Amino acid sequence: MGMIRRISQWHTFPNWAAIIPGGIVLLLPLLRFKQYAATSFQLLYLAAVLLTVVIFSSSAESATYVIAVTGFAIWYTTMYQQQRWMIALLLSMFVLTELSATDLLPNYFRVNIVRAY
Numbered sequence: 001m002g003m004i005r006r007i008s009q010w011h012t013f014p015n016w017a018a019i020i021p022g023g024i025v026l027l028l029p030l031l032r033f034k035q036y037a038a039t040s041f042q043l044l045y046l047a048a049v050l051l052t053v054v055i056f057s058s059s060a061e062s063a064t065y066v067i068a069v070t071g072f073a074i075w076y077t078t079m080y081q082q083q084r085w086m087i088a089l090l091l092s093m094f095v096l097t098e099l100s101a102t103d104l105l106p107n108y109f110r111v112n113i114v115r116a117y
Contacts, residue, residue, distance in 0.1 A: 022056040040078055047075035065097045 005013050035041040050071025099105050100114040
């Protein structure tokens with residue numbers, strides 16, 4: 001929610017306005033009853049839950065990004081073919097979540113891009 005508030009400059013954005021639609025979208029795959037036994041469905045749904053917990057959290061901190069990174073790793077490894085956009089997404093995730101807290105990124109990038117959002 002913090003990112004929505006920062007980008008839109010709508011500081012009184014209610015949490016429920018993002019949590020309820022996010023919860024509905026998260027529950028939609030559960031309507032695929034025949035897929036329950038498929039391991040790939042189970043892993044992809046687990047990845048979605050792990051990512052959703054962090055994305056729709058009203059107060060995500062850097063320590064909770066471990067949950068999202070785990071969800072991303074599960075999603076990435078269950079994909080049969082890694083395409084270029086997936087590799088770019090993997091590198092972006094690694095830079096923005098893991099390297100952003102270290103001195104390996106320039107201070108300007110860390111302050112003006114990572115911390116700003």
